[in-house]
Amino acid sequence: xxxxxxxxxxxxxxxxxxxxxxxxxxxxxxxxxxxxxxxxxxxxxxxxxxxxxxxxxxxxxxxxxxxxxxxxxxxxxxxxxxxxxxxxxxxxxxxxxxxxxxxxxxxxx
Amino acid sequence: xxxxxxxxxxxxxxxxxxxxxxxxxxxxxxxxxxxxxxxxxxxxxxxxxxxxxxxxxxxxxxxxxxxxxxxxxxxxxxxxxxxxxxxxxxxxxxxxxxxxxxxxxxxxxxxxxxx
Numbered sequence: 001x002x003x004x005x006x007x008x009x010x011x012x013x014x015x016x017x018x019x020x021x022x023x024x025x026x027x028x029x030x031x032x033x034x035x036x037x038x039x040x041x042x043x044x045x046x047x048x049x050x051x052x053x054x055x056x057x058x059x060x061x062x063x064x065x066x067x068x069x070x071x072x073x074x075x076x077x078x079x080x081x082x083x084x085x086x087x088x089x090x091x092x093x094x095x096x097x098x099x100x101x102x103x104x105x106x107x108x109x
Numbered sequence: 110x111x112x113x114x115x116x117x118x119x120x121x122x123x124x125x126x127x128x129x130x131x132x133x134x135x136x137x138x139x140x141x142x143x144x145x146x147x148x149x150x151x152x153x154x155x156x157x158x159x160x161x162x163x164x165x166x167x168x169x170x171x172x173x174x175x176x177x178x179x180x181x182x183x184x185x186x187x188x189x190x191x192x193x194x195x196x197x198x199x200x201x202x203x204x205x206x207x208x209x210x211x212x213x214x215x216x217x218x219x220x221x222x223x224x
Contacts, residue, residue, distance in 0.1 A: 034212075043113075043200050043215030044152065087151060096142050096165065097213060099151030 004088045009104040018075040020103050022088030025069040030092050033064060035073045037084040078107045113216035115201050121222045122191055129187045130219045134203030141184050143176055144200040152200055158184060191223045
């Protein structure tokens, strides 16, 4: 699986958009970009995934650059409950997910 | 459907003892994964099953570790002769049958403390 690079930590004000970047410059054509998050003491939770096109669901939006070498997860209106570690993972969808260290997002009141 | 269930949630054991954890995946999910997570790190892949077949094992899965998934339903992870370095959260996840675009659903984990 391609390697991903994420900032170790970020802060965001409550109610504002949280934009979490991820670099995956070695991504292959058949690899998807997945985002998971892990709230303290819980198992990871799926957020969203995409291949080429931007994706949106009830939790977040995923913006993938045209060259697919980077992506941004957007939480449009962050709340305190969004404080978590966010993992960007590149995977074909046919193998087990490989987690890195992720980005620790702290939403400030 | 109550999600992925893991039992026990917490386990304290003495070094050298054997421990066994159980995972009940979401019903009809063919794939089942085991991960280990230590403090401050992301989950590390251990092994995964498709139905009852164990398809992949990480090099992290030493000879003291064994996983089974009889009849392709629940799974067990056994650690023999536990060591202090085995102290971690053990996470189980499941996903539907082998198709693209599938998300994995994780359980709450079993926290193992070896004293």
